[in-house]
Amino acid sequence: MAITESSKARRKTRADSIRNRERLLAAAADVFGVGDGQASLEAVARKAGVGIGTLYRHFPTREALFEAAYRHEVDQLAALAEDLAAGSDPVDALRRWMQANVRLVATKRGMVETLQLAAYGSSELKAYSSERLLTAARQLVERGVAAGVIRGDIPAEDLLRALAGILYAQTAGDWQPAALRLIDVLVDGMRAR
Amino acid sequence: MAITESSKARRKTRADSIRNRERLLAAAADVFGVGDGQASLEAVARKAGVGIGTLYRHFPTREALFEAAYRHEVDQLAALAEDLAAGSDPVDALRRWMQANVRLVATKRGMVETLQLAAYGSSELKAYSSERLLTAARQLVERGVAAGVIRGDIPAEDLLRALAGILYAQTAGDWQPAALRLIDVLVDGMRAR
DNA sequence: GGTTATACGGAGGCACCCTCCGTTTAGCAA
DNA sequence: TTGCTAAACGGAGGGTGCCTCCGTATAACC
Numbered sequence: 001m002a003i004t005e006s007s008k009a010r011r012k013t014r015a016d017s018i019r020n021r022e023r024l025l026a027a028a029a030d031v032f033g034v035g036d037g038q039a040s041l042e043a044v045a046r047k048a049g050v051g052i053g054t055l056y057r058h059f060p061t062r063e064a065l066f067e068a069a070y071r072h073e074v075d076q077l078a079a080l081a082e083d084l085a086a087g088s089d090p091v092d093a094l095r096r097w098m099q100a101n102v103r104l105v106a107t108k109r110g111m112v113e114t115l116q117l118a119a120y121g122s123s124e125l126k127a128y129s130s131e132r133l134l135t136a137a138r139q140l141v142e143r144g145v146a147a148g149v150i151r152g153d154i155p156a157e158d159l160l161r162a163l164a165g166i167l168y169a170q171t172a173g174d175w176q177p178a179a180l181r182l183i184d185v186l187v188d189g190m191r192a193r
Numbered sequence: 194m195a196i197t198e199s200s201k202a203r204r205k206t207r208a209d210s211i212r213n214r215e216r217l218l219a220a221a222a223d224v225f226g227v228g229d230g231q232a233s234l235e236a237v238a239r240k241a242g243v244g245i246g247t248l249y250r251h252f253p254t255r256e257a258l259f260e261a262a263y264r265h266e267v268d269q270l271a272a273l274a275e276d277l278a279a280g281s282d283p284v285d286a287l288r289r290w291m292q293a294n295v296r297l298v299a300t301k302r303g304m305v306e307t308l309q310l311a312a313y314g315s316s317e318l319k320a321y322s323s324e325r326l327l328t329a330a331r332q333l334v335e336r337g338v339a340a341g342v343i344r345g346d347i348p349a350e351d352l353l354r355a356l357a358g359i360l361y362a363q364t365a366g367d368w369q370p371a372a373l374r375l376i377d378v379l380v381d382g383m384r385a386r
Numbered sequence: 387g388g389t390t391a392t393a394c395g396g397a398g399g400c401a402c403c404c405t406c407c408g409t410t411t412a413g414c415a416a
Numbered sequence: 417t418t419g420c421t422a423a424a425c426g427g428a429g430g431g432t433g434c435c436t437c438c439g440t441a442t443a444a445c446c
Binding site: 011013014016017020045050051052053054057 | 390391392393394395396
């Protein structure tokens with residue numbers, strides 16, 4: 001067996017470190033989300049309420065921060081789907097989840113702009129996110145179908161594609177309100193009749 | 194007649210102003226041409242040997258400088274075609290002119306990168322440059338055809354398109370030597386036989 | 387409670403952006 | 417030639433962002 005393997009038990013990660021990391025990810029999503037393509041790392045640190053040094057320790061490069069922030073948003077969306085699936089109205093749950101996707105796209109746009117179309121992130125990240133999002137969407141749709149309130153002839157894949165279409169077609173400065181309204185329409189159309 | 198028209202004779206533009214403007218344009222082409230996408234305006238001013246204030250007076254925005262630099266390169270290429278057309282060997286003239294285009298493309302690439310794909314320049318600039326370049330190319334080709342040393346079945350438009358293809362297909366870091374070699378091949382192929 | 391590995395934070399050094407204004411100089415007329 | 421002055425010069429200065437380094441603080445463990 002490998003003799004170079006760590007022999008001493010690592011100390012548990014400090015609680016403040018975990019907390020700060022979390023704060024930085026949330027702040028990054030916020031700052032990049034406004035999408036003015038002008039995201040400074042110092043602004044992220046300020047928003048997170050941590051020192052710039054802490055930001056750099058957690059995320060040594062700009063790219064590392066963006067990628068982590070994006071992944072974090074995806075994870076949150078997946079978790080949100082879990083939560084919503086436990087709630088009452090399946091249609092409402094679906095609507096809320098799809099609306100939450102707006103934030104994800106905002107973050108992603110910020111990433112793409114700031115990284116200057118550097119083929120956004122790794123393809124591993126792409127695979128990871130599409131898989132998680134599809135699972136989440138499927139979970140919400142299928143519950144509605146089972147309850148008889150959502151039509152069963154629309155695969156979750158198609159719904160996600162439609163969502164992507166709605167979100168990426170919007171290019172105007174204040175695109176989010178329009179996107180939210182369209183999502184409303186889309187989800188209403190998903191009701192079983 | 195318009196009463197608002199300037200009534201007092203304007204003083205002639207100062208010689209140093211003209212000289213500095215010229216220097217700035219040349220420096221801008223150099224700095225943007227290296228194409229690391231990292232062109233700082235201070236670097237341009239330094240290279241031109243003028244103060245940063247002078248740069249800003251001549252070109253109030255980044256875009257203004259880039260556009261002027263590009264236009265300047267186009268003008269120089271047109272002028273070069275005139276010069277070469279007066280020289281001896283038509284084939285050699287054509288080769289030299291096409292090789293000079295490499296620098297233009299380098300500048301343009303720097304522009305596109307630095308401006309972050311801001312739909313490079315005005316469409317007026319596009320029209321202007323393609324018209325001038327086409328005229329220049331046609332002049333060189335037709336002289337060779339008239340002298341019987343260049344084949345007459347290739348329109349200048351096609352030659353320019355081929356050149357563009359050669360130049361834009363190159364994406365590696367040190368693409369210019371390869372482009373120059375390919376231009377050599379292309380021009381040799383243009384000989385009448 | 388004491389020790390210590392970890393993490394924090396921000397000062398500091400550097401580069402760039404852009405503006406403002408005192409200084410210099412080229413053009414012009416006498 | 418000389419003097420006047422509009423025009424141009426240049427760089428200091430104030431602001432921001434990048435990233436590193438290291439003295440200080442503190443959570444984890446004994």
